[in-house]
Amino acid sequence: MGRITLDKVTKSFGATEVIPPLDLTIEDGEFTVFVGPSGCGKSTLLRLIAGLEDVSSGQIRIDGNDATMVPPAKRGLAMVFQSYALYPHMSVRKNIAFPMRMANMPQEEQDRRIDAAAKALNLTDYLDRKPGQLSGGQRQRVAIGRAIVREPSAFLFDEPLSNLDAALRVGMRMEISELHKKLATTMVYVTHDQVEAMTMADKIVVLRAGHIEQVGSPLDLYRAPRNLFVAGFIGSPKMNFIEGEEAAKYDCHTIGVRPEHITISGSEGAWSGVVGVSEHLGSDTFFHIHETGLAETITVRADGEVGFKHGDRVYLTPRTDMLHRFDTKGLRIDA
Amino acid sequence: MATQHSRSAARIMMAPAVILLLGWMLVPLTMTVIFSFKKYLPLRGGDLGWVGFDNYVRFVSSSTFWPSVQATLVIVGGVLAITVVFGVLLALLLDQPMWGQGVVRILVIAPFFVMPTVSALVWKNIFMDPVNGLFAHLWKFFGAEPISWLSEASMPSIILIVSWQWLPFATLILLTAMQSLDSEQLEAAEMDGASPLARFGYIVLPHLGRAITVVVLIQTIFLLSIFAEIFVTTQGAFGTRTLTYLIFQRVLESQNIGLGSAGGVYAIILANIVAAFLMRIVGKNLDT
Ligand SMILES: Nc1ncnc2c1ncn2[C@@H]1O[C@H](COP(=O)(O)OP(=O)(O)O)[C@@H](O)[C@H]1O
Ligand SMILES: [Mg+2]
Numbered sequence: 001m002g003r004i005t006l007d008k009v010t011k012s013f014g015a016t017e018v019i020p021p022l023d024l025t026i027e028d029g030e031f032t033v034f035v036g037p038s039g040c041g042k043s044t045l046l047r048l049i050a051g052l053e054d055v056s057s058g059q060i061r062i063d064g065n066d067a068t069m070v071p072p073a074k075r076g077l078a079m080v081f082q083s084y085a086l087y088p089h090m091s092v093r094k095n096i097a098f099p100m101r102m103a104n105m106p107q108e109e110q111d112r113r114i115d116a117a118a119k120a121l122n123l124t125d126y127l128d129r130k131p132g133q134l135s136g137g138q139r140q141r142v143a144i145g146r147a148i149v150r151e152p153s154a155f156l157f158d159e160p161l162s163n164l165d166a167a168l169r170v171g172m173r174m175e176i177s178e179l180h181k182k183l184a185t186t187m188v189y190v191t192h193d194q195v196e197a198m199t200m201a202d203k204i205v206v207l208r209a210g211h212i213e214q215v216g217s218p219l220d221l222y223r224a225p226r227n228l229f230v231a232g233f234i235g236s237p238k239m240n241f242i243e244g245e246e247a248a249k250y251d252c253h254t255i256g257v258r259p260e261h262i263t264i265s266g267s268e269g270a271w272s273g274v275v276g277v278s279e280h281l282g283s284d285t286f287f288h289i290h291e292t293g294l295a296e297t298i299t300v301r302a303d304g305e306v307g308f309k310h311g312d313r314v315y316l317t318p319r320t321d322m323l324h325r326f327d328t329k330g331l332r333i334d335a
Numbered sequence: 336m337a338t339q340h341s342r343s344a345a346r347i348m349m350a351p352a353v354i355l356l357l358g359w360m361l362v363p364l365t366m367t368v369i370f371s372f373k374k375y376l377p378l379r380g381g382d383l384g385w386v387g388f389d390n391y392v393r394f395v396s397s398s399t400f401w402p403s404v405q406a407t408l409v410i411v412g413g414v415l416a417i418t419v420v421f422g423v424l425l426a427l428l429l430d431q432p433m434w435g436q437g438v439v440r441i442l443v444i445a446p447f448f449v450m451p452t453v454s455a456l457v458w459k460n461i462f463m464d465p466v467n468g469l470f471a472h473l474w475k476f477f478g479a480e481p482i483s484w485l486s487e488a489s490m491p492s493i494i495l496i497v498s499w500q501w502l503p504f505a506t507l508i509l510l511t512a513m514q515s516l517d518s519e520q521l522e523a524a525e526m527d528g529a530s531p532l533a534r535f536g537y538i539v540l541p542h543l544g545r546a547i548t549v550v551v552l553i554q555t556i557f558l559l560s561i562f563a564e565i566f567v568t569t570q571g572a573f574g575t576r577t578l579t580y581l582i583f584q585r586v587l588e589s590q591n592i593g594l595g596s597a598g599g600v601y602a603i604i605l606a607n608i609v610a611a612f613l614m615r616i617v618g619k620n621l622d623t
Contacts, residue, residue: 071525073526078526079522079523082519087520087523099527099528150527
């Protein structure tokens with residue numbers, strides 16, 4: 001079990017309020033991702049759940065029991081840190097065994113769990129090495145192993161992949177997702193990378209300056225962002241925002257249209273502009289279009305084989321059924 | 336520094352410094368070794384010729400030799416034990432956020448800036464004087480008989496004085512090491528269910544291992560040759576005659592340079608044995 005409820009939780013460091021009153025429920029077995037720009041309070045929120053920081057007010061409940069004053073070790077949660085926080089002078093085996101040793105678990109049970117975790121995480125050959133002799137990905141796995149053997153009611157991850165190179169990150173993303181499917185344990189995952197959030201989450205919590213901007217499944221957030229911030233944060237490349245006359249045509253202050261919902265043509269379309277930089281990814285090409293009179297740049301996604309050059313005049317047509325409308329406060333207007 | 340040319344230029348430019356340093360070290364060393372093979376009594380006939388290993392045999396067979404080695408090792412060991420244990424505790428304390436941290440840290444470090452002669456005099460006259468010392472007053476206040484520290488508890492007194500001088504050094508090095516400990520490691524251990532004591536034993540202490548060996552190594556080298564503290568307090572009496580002090584007595588009080596030099600060579604050998612021993616421990620510790 002691992003249902004975590006935050007009830008009007010706040011956190012201040014001295015006079016600065018990092019988390020204003022916040023309510024959130026993380027369901028048992030759910031993969032929840034906290035996403036938001038750096039410094040928005042994601043780590044602080046996670047550390048409040050872990051018990052590494054005391055809440056300034058409010059209540060944290062785990063499986064219905066008040067855990068606000070419970071020390072971190074007694075909450076039954078395991079955390080994987082951004083720096084991995086392995087114990088450098090202990091072997092991998094001792095690192096993984098540490099929480100069990102602290103709980104005075106019988107040796108046979110410890111060995112059984114270590115072997116199982118090592119097998120699941122491909123660490124069997126490295127059990128006698130020190131963390132310093134491992135690669136970044138392996139260290140990451142040791143940190144996860146140390147969390148798994150405790151059989152916690154929930155896992156907490158604080159940007160666990162940000163120290164890995166891009167290729168490894170994609171691999172570890174899959175492994176963590178698979179681990180979640182296998183264990184079916186609650187996982188709370190913090191990242192500033194919306195791609196990680198979109199690919200891994202059951203539920204995304206978008207944070208800005210300690211505020212929850214929106215909670216929902218990845219596709220909910222993609223299809224119906226509640227405000228301009230979420231609209232701009234979720235999806236890559238960013239949604240295009242257009243204000244002024246063009247927006248007035250749709251009875252709103254701002255319209256948003258994603259790059260993948262614009263068609264580009266050399267001969268005709270609703271808007272016209274000049275090609276600036278184009279990013280060729282092979283499968284797709286992203287064109288940055290200038291001089292449209294709508295916004296400084298409009299980003300457009302096209303098929304990888306579409307070949308406009310720098311300086312070409314092109315015509316753009318948005319898919320009107322995929323248009324997002326926002327009012328003067330930046331809130332979504334539903335049709 | 337890659338090309339042949341730049342390498343030889345570098346060598347030429349470093350040469351004066353290297354030669355100066357070598358001379359600085361080698362000349363006194365060679366002279367000590369030469370004198371140790373001579374009967375040399377400046378006030379009783381001067382250089383009386385070569386005597387082979389006579390001085391070495393006499394120095395060792397003197398009844399004062401082994402007690403002096405023992406005194407040296409007791410002082411070094413005692414001071415090391417006290418400075419490391421209290422250094423770790425003080426470093427733990429100073430690492431906590433507290434009010435007036437900067438001032439407290441400076442106060443803790445202050446004894447290191449006091450000259451050994453001065454600090455020994457202060458201890459001897461202000462604290463340990465059997466009549467007017469603060470300790471004597473304290474003892475009298477509680478109705479106890481004042482102790483004449485430097486004669487009745489000479490060894491502990493000297494260890495106390497020297498420890499007081501070296502504690503700041505140990506604390507400073509250990510505090511720096513403590514501050515380099517990744518706080519996430521401690522938090523991870525906390526979440527793993529480690530008690531504060533277990534966190535200290537499993538995380539903090541191993542992390543300090545290297546710093547502790549550095550403290551031990553550097554202090555040993557300096558402590559083997561402490562002199563001023565003994566000269567100012569007990570003058571080598573009451574079992575506090577260390578090897579260094581014995582050599583001093585042979586050379587200056589007995590005016591026997593040959594015998595003193597032989598003692599000096601023994602001291603060099605002892606220091607090297609200790610250093611080699613410590614290097615092996617450090618080597619083991621550095622090789623994580
Ligand atoms: N121990 C602390 N003392 C004071 N301010 C802190 C402390 N920890 C975090 N903060 C502040 O809280 C805000 C949120 O930090 P954090 O939760 O680490 O952000 P994120 O993980 O989203 O990047 C930041 O502005 C940071 O400066
Ligand atoms: Mg963070």
